[in-house]
Each structure stands twice: as C-alpha cells, then as structure tokens.
Amino acid sequence: MLLSLDKVNAYYGLAHILYDVSLSIAEGETVSLLGRNGAGKTTTLRSIMGLTPPASGRILYKGEPISGLPSYVIANKGIGYVPDDRRIFPNLTVEQNLIVGLRKGAARQDWNIERVYRYLPQLSSLKNRKGWNLSGGEQQMLAIARALMLNPDLLLVDEPTEGLAPIIVKEVAQILQQLSKEKITILLVEQNAKLALSLSSRCYVLSDGHLFYEGVSDVVKRDPELMKRCFGVF
Numbered sequence: 001m002l003l004s005l006d007k008v009n010a011y012y013g014l015a016h017i018l019y020d021v022s023l024s025i026a027e028g029e030t031v032s033l034l035g036r037n038g039a040g041k042t043t044t045l046r047s048i049m050g051l052t053p054p055a056s057g058r059i060l061y062k063g064e065p066i067s068g069l070p071s072y073v074i075a076n077k078g079i080g081y082v083p084d085d086r087r088i089f090p091n092l093t094v095e096q097n098l099i100v101g102l103r104k105g106a107a108r109q110d111w112n113i114e115r116v117y118r119y120l121p122q123l124s125s126l127k128n129r130k131g132w133n134l135s136g137g138e139q140q141m142l143a144i145a146r147a148l149m150l151n152p153d154l155l156l157v158d159e160p161t162e163g164l165a166p167i168i169v170k171e172v173a174q175i176l177q178q179l180s181k182e183k184i185t186i187l188l189v190e191q192n193a194k195l196a197l198s199l200s201s202r203c204y205v206l207s208d209g210h211l212f213y214e215g216v217s218d219v220v221k222r223d224p225e226l227m228k229r230c231f232g233v234f
Contacts (some may be wrong), residue, residue, distance in 0.1 A: 001060075002027045002185055003048070003154055008057035010040075010047050017043045019209045020057070027153070030176075030186040032196035032217065034230065035206035041189040042084060044206070045156045048187075049081050050074045061154070076103060080152030084159040084189075086143040090132035094123055097131055097142055101149035111148045120145055120175070137168035144175060155179065158189045173199060193231045197221045205230045 001024045010018040018040050025031045033041050046052035048059055050071040059067045066074050075081065089097050098113050117124035120141050126134065134142065140160055147155055157176065161169040169192070176199055180186060190196035197203060197217040205213040213220075213230055220226055 001025065002029075002062060003187070004058075004060045005044070005048070006058040006060070008044075008047055008054045008059060010043050010052050010054050012043075012052070017052075017209050018047065018054075021206070021209070021211055022057075023204050023211070023214070025154070025185060025187055027185055028183045029202065030180045030188060030200045032188045032190060032200035032203045033206065034190065034193050034196055034203055035212070036231070037191070038208075039206040040209040041206055042158055043209075045081070045083075045158050045187070045189060048074075048156060049079065075150060078150070078153040080147035080150045080155045082143045082147045082155065082157045082160060084162060086139045088131040088134070088139050088142055088146075090130065092131055093128050094131070094134070094142055095127040097146055098123075098149050101146035103150045109151060111151050113149070116145045116148060119148075119178075137164050137171065140164065140168075140172055141175070144172075148179075152184070154185045154187065156187050156189075159191060160188075161190065161192055161195065169195070193227070194221070 004024040006022050007020040008018055009020060021044060033044060035041055043052055047054050050069050054067050058065060061077060061079065089100065095113065098116060123141060123145055126138060160172050164172065173195060176186065188196055188200060197220055200217045203215065203217045203220060204211060
C-alpha cells in the first residue's frame with residue numbers, strides 16, 4: 001500500500017476527534033473519504049500531513065512511518081496537499097505561487113510550470129495576476145496546480161468544490177478525473193458524496209470520528225438505503 005493509517009486517534013486540545021481510524025490506499029487509486037460536516041475528514045488529512053499529529057496509531061507512507069514528522073518533511077516525501085481553504089499567497093502572482101510549490105529534489109519531474117499551463121490553460125492567461133484577484137474557482141485550480149508542482153506520488157484534496165458555482169464544480173471534477181487517468185494517487189475529501197463516489201473506486205465514510213463504512217464506490221451509489229444511512233440522502 002502507498003499509504004495506510006492504523007488505529008489513528010487525534011485530538012484538538014481535549015476534544016477527541018478521530019477514534020481508531022484505519023484506512024489504506026494503493027498506488028494509482030482514487031479513494032474518497034466521506035461523511036457529514038464535523039465527521040473528522042479534514043482532521044484525517046491534517047494528521048497525514050503532520051498538521052494535527054496523531055496522539056496514537058500509525059501512519060505509513062511507502063512502508064515507512066511518517067507520524068510525528070514535520071509537515072515540510074512529509075511534503076518532501078512526495079505527498080501533495082490541497083487544503084480546504086486553498087492557502088493561496090494573496091500578494092504573489094499565479095506564477096509565483098506555482099514556483100513556491102516546486103520540489104527540486106523530486107525523483108520524478110513530470111510536472112513543471114509549462115506542463116501545468118498546458119494542463120490548466122486558464123492559469124496561463126492569469127499568470128501575472130495576484131492571488132487576491134482570483135475568483136474562487138481560479139484559486140482552487142491554482143491550489144491543485146501548486147500541489148502538482150511538488151511532483152507528488154500522493155495527492156490529498158480537501159473539499160475542492162466547496163462554495164463553487166456548478167459550472168466550476170464540473171471543471172474541477174474533470175481535472176481530478178484526468179489526474180486519476182495520469183495514475184496520480186488521490187485521497188479525496190468531498191462534501192458532495194455523489195460527485196466523490198463518481199470520481200473514486202473505493203470510499204471510506206466517517207461518522208463522529210469513527211469509521212462507519214468502507215467499500216466500493218459503485219456499490220454505494222447503486223444502493224439508496226446505504227446512501228441514506230451514510231449521508232442522509234438518496
């Protein structure tokens with residue numbers, strides 16, 4: 001497995017957020033991590049990235065423990081992170097934001113500024129625009145592009161369609177679908193369960209910090225009763 005979590009527990013202060021969460025993702029997979037608001041999805045990604053270090057449990061990446069390592073060390077091992085708030089540098093241009101994301105020591109150099117611009121041509125036309133002057137959809141595309149500049153083996157994507165217009169949601173979904181075809185491994189957190197299930201081969205569902213369900217995405221999509229139990233929707 002490229003990434004595995006084994007009985008991870010995480011806290012914010014005294015608040016227990018994740019309870020013995022275990023999951024795994026193989027190289028080349030797109031796996032979705034789903035659940036209602038407050039279920040612990042973002043905390044799971046933050047635990048992987050070392051931003052909310054687990055209190056107990058193990059996180060292995062390429063067979064090596066990464067729990068407790070600084071987030072920059074984890075990133076340099078080849079894990080790209082697209083946070084839910086995007087974290088675009090507002091006073092830097094699009095191109096400067098991309099340069100910040102560059103990992104020169106990566107084993108692979110598949111992604112560079114020229115390829116990112118070919119992949120996301122709308123960013124090329126905006127390359128001299130400051131981050132604060134981008135729309136929400138443009139910021140989301142830049143956040144994904146900046147993570148690609150890391151040349152990651154694993155991409156953690158947190159709520160990429162939140163707050164976006166339907167037409168932009170469709171564009172972002174197409175980008176993630178294409179990245180999956182490029183054999184980039186993706187762990188996707190997404191409030192839109194139906195969209196996430198359409199993009200992933202397998203899924204995990206969290207409920208109040210506990211692993212509630214794991215299975216094949218297509219099976220969940222075809223089972224209205226299971227959809228209702230997992231997400232409260234048909």
